[in-house]
Amino acid sequence: MTASIAGIGAYVPETIVTNDDLAKIVETSDEWITSRTGIRERRISTGEETSDLAAEAARRALAAAGVKAEDLDLIIMGTSSPDCNYPSGACEVQAKIGAVNAAAFDVSAACAGFIFAMNIVQGFFKSGIYQTALVIGAETLSKVTDWTDRSTCVLFGDGAGAAVLKNEKTGILDMLMGSDGTKGEALMCKSRTLGNFLTGTKPEIGFMTMDGQEVFRFAVKRVPESIETLMKRNHMEKDDIRYYVLHQANERIVEAVARRLKEPMDKFPMTIAKYGNTSTASIPLLLNDMVEQGMLKDGDKIIMSGFGAGMTWGAVLLEWKQSV
Numbered sequence: 001m002t003a004s005i006a007g008i009g010a011y012v013p014e015t016i017v018t019n020d021d022l023a024k025i026v027e028t029s030d031e032w033i034t035s036r037t038g039i040r041e042r043r044i045s046t047g048e049e050t051s052d053l054a055a056e057a058a059r060r061a062l063a064a065a066g067v068k069a070e071d072l073d074l075i076i077m078g079t080s081s082p083d084c085n086y087p088s089g090a091c092e093v094q095a096k097i098g099a100v101n102a103a104a105f106d107v108s109a110a111c112a113g114f115i116f117a118m119n120i121v122q123g124f125f126k127s128g129i130y131q132t133a134l135v136i137g138a139e140t141l142s143k144v145t146d147w148t149d150r151s152t153c154v155l156f157g158d159g160a161g162a163a164v165l166k167n168e169k170t171g172i173l174d175m176l177m178g179s180d181g182t183k184g185e186a187l188m189c190k191s192r193t194l195g196n197f198l199t200g201t202k203p204e205i206g207f208m209t210m211d212g213q214e215v216f217r218f219a220v221k222r223v224p225e226s227i228e229t230l231m232k233r234n235h236m237e238k239d240d241i242r243y244y245v246l247h248q249a250n251e252r253i254v255e256a257v258a259r260r261l262k263e264p265m266d267k268f269p270m271t272i273a274k275y276g277n278t279s280t281a282s283i284p285l286l287l288n289d290m291v292e293q294g295m296l297k298d299g300d301k302i303i304m305s306g307f308g309a310g311m312t313w314g315a316v317l318l319e320w321k322q323s324v
């Protein structure tokens with residue numbers, strides 16, 4: 001038995017912020033952003049919290065799967081911008097959707113969070129502990145973005161995606177996760193700084209900082225490596241893989257991965273132009289688009305690959321089953 005996607009759902013805030021909108025607040029241009037990243041616009045929340053986006057994506061995934069919230073055994077949410085340090089985002093979603101029988105917790109693996117969550121669910125399914133799970137990737141990165149820093153503020157967006165997983169015969173064929181904490185400073189968002197009655201300082205709140213080129217190099221190395229590892233140990237050739245569903249960080253990263261794998265771009269669907277980089281939400285948002293467009297058929301093999309702060313990376317090889 002293995003984890004199978006029974007239903008997908010997604011939700012993004014209504015407000016669209018274009019590159020031209022950003023050119024009014026920092027020194028940038030539509031031309032620079034589009035040519036360096038492929039991003040044309042992103043959604044930015046004007047009131048909804050991460051758990052609001054996540055709960056709506058979860059409701060849609062449950063509806064698509066035909067599963068009731070009370071039938072969920074487990075909720076795992078990947079997020080790096082939860083509403084609170086605690087309770088977890090997953091617990092907040094649990095309360096919002098009424099998943100009274102589920103254990104709920106968050107995973108902190110940044111842009112690889114959704115893939116890490118799927119890996120964890122697979123562990124529970126393989127051991128027979130749980131049968132039905134909800135995995136969510138949800139972010140309101142707009143609240144940790146430094147809106148005066150043009151090197152980061154043009155990249156990110158808010159959104160959420162969710163998938164209901166069931167323990168069935170067809171689904172995840174293999175998966176992997178990896179981390180390299182020594183490169184953590186390349187992409188970082190400090191929590192509150194230390195400050196208390198002994199230090200005599202007040203805690204300050206951190207914003208995201210990034211060494212873009214370091215992250216770029218890391219992604220272009222680790223993503224093809226992960227994909228090739230999964231194909232090799234499952235005796236698959238490139239022709240066996242229908243789509244590569246990559247974390248949407250930068251169109252140029254996707255193109256570089258395609259070149260390294262010697263695969264055509266039409267096997268790499270993208271949503272980066274309309275959502276920007278939504279971190280852990282990007283893979284389920286993309287999957288949701290693919291399902292809506294009828295791109296996936298029974299038996300299709302896809303590889304999902306996430307990478308990001310930590311540094312973290314993970315990949316899932318999945319055989320699609322037309323239950324969604």
Ligand code: UT7
Pocket residue numbers: 027028029032033036037111150151152154187210211212213215216249250277279307308309
């Ligand atoms: O989920 C993972 C999250 N992170 C990532 O995926 C980031 C991966 N890295 C990237 O996507 C790219 O490195 C960036 C898009 C962040 C940057 O692209 P780049 O081609 O590596 O540009 P750069 O950092 O080398 O900057 C080139 C120039 C610099 O000016 P000078 O020094 O050449 O005069 C920057 O100051 O572009 C300048 N620049 C900008 N100009 C206009 C940086 N940001 C902007 C901007 N608008 N928004």
